[in-house]
Amino acid sequence: MAQTGDDQPQEFPAQQQEPPGLTDEMQPVPDHGERSYQGHGRLAGLKALITGGDSGIGRAIAIAYAREGADVAISYLPEEKPDGEATAALVAEAGQRCVSLPADLTEHRACVDLMETAVGELGGLDILVNNAGYQMARSTGIEEISPEQLDRVMRTNLYALFWLTQAAVRHLKPGSCIINNSSIQAYDPSVSLLDYAATKAAINNFTVNLAAELGPRNIRVNAVAPGPIWTPLQPATQPVEKVKAFGQDTPLGRAGQPAEVAPAFVFLASPAEASYVSGTVLGVTGGKPVF
Structure with missing residues (x-):
């Protein structure tokens, strides 16, 4: 099994799902910190919106934030409802409020409505985590990227980031923060993920640029660049041979867990x-x- 710590499996079992993928169908099921994460009150009393908060890295963030004392709103695609409900239950187990907000973030109106609902339900906003993302690996050249795929990748990874941030800024007080999910793909891009990698490089630029703009308002803007992390996105968007060897090319020799x-x-x-x-x-x- 793929686990954290010293366990370093040679490969994952062969598996594939239809996008966006679901957690319980994965072998092995990812570790989101359900048993291991212990909070210390670092985010006590704060309110956070996490996009893509139903599974993978988003679920792990939701669990950690709740155990650190924050109330959480999570967004996810309507077809990801089973994962969203599971995450909401884990937040509730931590004694914090979870607001579940199914939405398709590729639409501007949906992003604006999502932000207003999240702020209204939480009673404010201190942390925006732009985590939602989409990729689809390809096996041939750039000409394989259809207009529809390019549009979905750009809208999910970049447009939604802009739209949600625009909607959030007027609610953020001094001391608040925005955290974007970048990727190792911004630095070491895979040929099969040309469009996805380009959006992640853009997110890095967006992060640095927005930090300069919002710094005078004492609003911090940062990003996290994960490497290969075992989430539903992998079996749902990568070919079987890539899934089996996922993460083996890192210096640590394994994929990471959320x-x-x-x-x-x-x-x-x-x-x-x-x-x-x-x-x-x-x-x-x-x-x-x-x-």
């Missing part, structure tokens, strides 16, 4: 621990360089 990424999002959200950290892209890559 639970290993969430602490980076906690650190960057913490008003005490990251109060002077802005305009930074923090790598969680299994040893792959981020520069």
Whole structure:
């Protein structure tokens, strides 16, 4: 099995799903920190919106934020409802409120409505985590990328990021923060993920640029760049042979688990621990360089 710590499997079982993929159909099921994450009140009393919060890295962030004392709103596609309900239950088990908000973020109106509902339900907003993302690996050249696929990748990974941030800024107070989910693909792009990798490089630029704009308002903007992390996106968007060897090309020799990424999002959200950290892209890559 793929686990955190010293267990370093040679490969994952052969498997594939239809996008967007579901957690319980994965072999093995990812570790989101359900048993391991222990909170210390770092985010007590804060309110966070996490896009793509139903599964993978988003679920791990939701669990960690709740155990650190934050109320959480999560968005996800309507077809991801089973994963969304499971995440909401885990947040509730931590004693915090979870607002579930199914939405298709490729539409501007949906992003604006999502933000207004999240702020209204939570009673404010302190942390925006732009985590939702989409990819689809290809086996041939650039000409295989259809207009429909390019539009979906750009709208999910970039347009939604802009739209949600625009809608959030007027609600964010001094001391609040925005955290974007970048990727090792911004630094070491895979040929099969040309369109996806391009959006992640753009997210890095967006992060640094927005940090400069919002710094005078004491709103911090950072990003996390994960390496190969075992989430439903992998068996749903990668060919079987890639899934089996997923993560083996890292210096640590294995894929990471969502639970290993969430602490980076906690650190960057913490008003005490990251109060002077802005305009930074923090790598969680299994040893792959981020520069």
